[in-house]
Amino acid sequence: MSRIVEGPLSLERAVAAVSDDHHGAVATFSGVVRASSHGKRVHRLDYEAYAPMAERTMATILATIERELPSVKLYAEHRIGSLGVGELAVVVAAGAPHRRDALLACDRAIEAIKAELPIWKREHTDGGAEWVRCEVHTKSNDG
């Protein structure tokens, strides 16, 4: 299950969503707003989503991984709006009977979320505000 959320995220809510008596492993990922970016001090990040497409894309990502790793149950939330340093921007939880599938599913989910979700962040630093270019695109444009 997945959500695009305007209020604070909860890692506990994510863990609870994938926990059951048969899951001996729960792997989680928390994406947190950093205080610096490329040497500049970050004051806050504004996240914007094409919300209905982001919800749909996230649901597809999680369902695809759950189909590839049938023992895994996944949950993810991505926050939108204005976030301060230290706040959670994204959480992923993967529950499974054993650790290998839980860790693998969590890793695949966050990588796909970052690459595919129609969500954009604007960095507010000492140097002003600008939309962040995703690393994958920067690399492919450079290469």
Place this chain on the structure above:
Amino acid sequence: MTCTVLLFAAARDRAGSDSLTVELPSGATASELVSACVAAAPGLSSLAPSLRVAMDQALVGHDALVRDGAELALLPPVSGG
């Protein structure tokens, strides 16, 4: 056909609006949709090579035919997480 195109993030800022309305011939492609948007909002031109087109909330290739009545959006490179 008359198409309304949603704009997000840097695309919205460059165009100065969160949507554009453009006129396209039937059979137009996603690539032609981007060109029509740049003509309507020249501020988009430097961003245009990196824009992707979403039709009914799914990414489509530049050769995809624009369907009359579809929900259209221009997406800059994503940066979530």
